[in-house]
Amino acid sequence: MSKTIDARGLSCPQPVLMTLDAIKSGETGEMTVLVDNEASKENVSRAATSKGWAVAGISEEEGVFHIAIKKG
Amino acid sequence: MKGIKNIFAGPWGIIGAGIAIGILAPLLQKLGNPGNMGVCVACFERDIAGALGLHRADVVQYIRPEIIGFVLGSLIAAYLFKEFKPRLGSAPIVRFFLGIFAMIGALVFLGCPWRAALRLAGGDGNAILGLGGLIFGIWIGTLFLRGGYNLGRTQKTHAAAGWMLPLLMLGLLGLLLVFPQISGESKSGVLFYSLKGPGSMHAPLAISLGVGLLIGFLAQRSRFCTMGAIRDFVLFRQMHLLSGFIALILTAFAVNFTIGQFKAGFEGQPIAHTMHLWNFLGMALSGLAFCLAGGCPGRQLFLAGEGDGDAAVFVLGMIVGAGIAHNFGLASSATGVGPYGIPAVIVGFAVCLFIGFTMRTKIA
Numbered sequence: 001m002s003k004t005i006d007a008r009g010l011s012c013p014q015p016v017l018m019t020l021d022a023i024k025s026g027e028t029g030e031m032t033v034l035v036d037n038e039a040s041k042e043n044v045s046r047a048a049t050s051k052g053w054a055v056a057g058i059s060e061e062e063g064v065f066h067i068a069i070k071k072g
Numbered sequence: 073m074k075g076i077k078n079i080f081a082g083p084w085g086i087i088g089a090g091i092a093i094g095i096l097a098p099l100l101q102k103l104g105n106p107g108n109m110g111v112c113v114a115c116f117e118r119d120i121a122g123a124l125g126l127h128r129a130d131v132v133q134y135i136r137p138e139i140i141g142f143v144l145g146s147l148i149a150a151y152l153f154k155e156f157k158p159r160l161g162s163a164p165i166v167r168f169f170l171g172i173f174a175m176i177g178a179l180v181f182l183g184c185p186w187r188a189a190l191r192l193a194g195g196d197g198n199a200i201l202g203l204g205g206l207i208f209g210i211w212i213g214t215l216f217l218r219g220g221y222n223l224g225r226t227q228k229t230h231a232a233a234g235w236m237l238p239l240l241m242l243g244l245l246g247l248l249l250v251f252p253q254i255s256g257e258s259k260s261g262v263l264f265y266s267l268k269g270p271g272s273m274h275a276p277l278a279i280s281l282g283v284g285l286l287i288g289f290l291a292q293r294s295r296f297c298t299m300g301a302i303r304d305f306v307l308f309r310q311m312h313l314l315s316g317f318i319a320l321i322l323t324a325f326a327v328n329f330t331i332g333q334f335k336a337g338f339e340g341q342p343i344a345h346t347m348h349l350w351n352f353l354g355m356a357l358s359g360l361a362f363c364l365a366g367g368c369p370g371r372q373l374f375l376a377g378e379g380d381g382d383a384a385v386f387v388l389g390m391i392v393g394a395g396i397a398h399n400f401g402l403a404s405s406a407t408g409v410g411p412y413g414i415p416a417v418i419v420g421f422a423v424c425l426f427i428g429f430t431m432r433t434k435i436a
Binding site for chain 1: 078081153155157159162217218222224225226227228295300303304307308310312366375
């Protein structure tokens, strides 16, 4: 069961903090982060990559980005 | 243009934006803007407040076209790249007060983070105290962020709501064109114009506006933010935004040096005072307020340009704050801090700490 982090309506640094908290809490496998602005999408992708996670894919539905990240 | 990767999101995008600002700001100064004030978001919003008569400090009154350009340049970029997203509702009243105290802190130091960088790049040693204070204030802000501080989620709204600040900027541009400066007159129609002091010093309107539009465009694409630069480094050891801020300082230094605008020292610097403690604490208050509000004053303008109504409220808070700062004698001058500047900084810290300690509702 993959974890979903709902960061819709939040702007940075909150989405990044939430993502990194989840990574630090020993989450493994795959996570999906929901954000609704481009800057947060870029920041979450950048932060995950810097922690050794890979961005598996980003899809957009009605202005919400679903960022799938995986432990590399 | 959807689907195209945002090239500005990469390291060269942000560094490029920093280099562009580092070149353009000293050139604006060369073309008429005040010393080490090629671009200063706080000072320029203060000048706009003065031009509208929200304060009557007659040396700082001018509708600065750079500010108009910042918002509209960002708006254009946001529309071109389908990033215009009208949104609001993340504690706007709190952002309004953060804007007020961010401005008061900036006017005690005499500049926002942008100008602090440009002052350093022009050789003004007092800027070291200001930048130190900025880092200190942002560091306090990051402690709150780690502790769960946040202002809550935004909501989607009508496009017209996102247009409010861009429309205000178009209105200001309209006023500037309808009531142009008349040589030797301190008033033209409804607008006040400075006859002396920094408000009387400005590059030609078209150039100021053009540069503002370009910077607004680049900053929207690259997410350039002077507060985020320091915050992300403190919070995550993330160099991305910081690389842009450092590029700005180094480039502006090189340009100033080349065109003879570099003068090292503490005394006699343009529009600056040497009260080190208050340079430090003024900018610390500003940095804390920017951190709690999620962006430096430039970034707030760019966000407002892409439809963020909360950022727009912060901008209005800053403009009102400028009115208060000059009407109450809080703003500094070349001779030092204003008569009530020190208590205002203390009140500002109390307000920001109150906000930081109390607004920690869990988001989940």
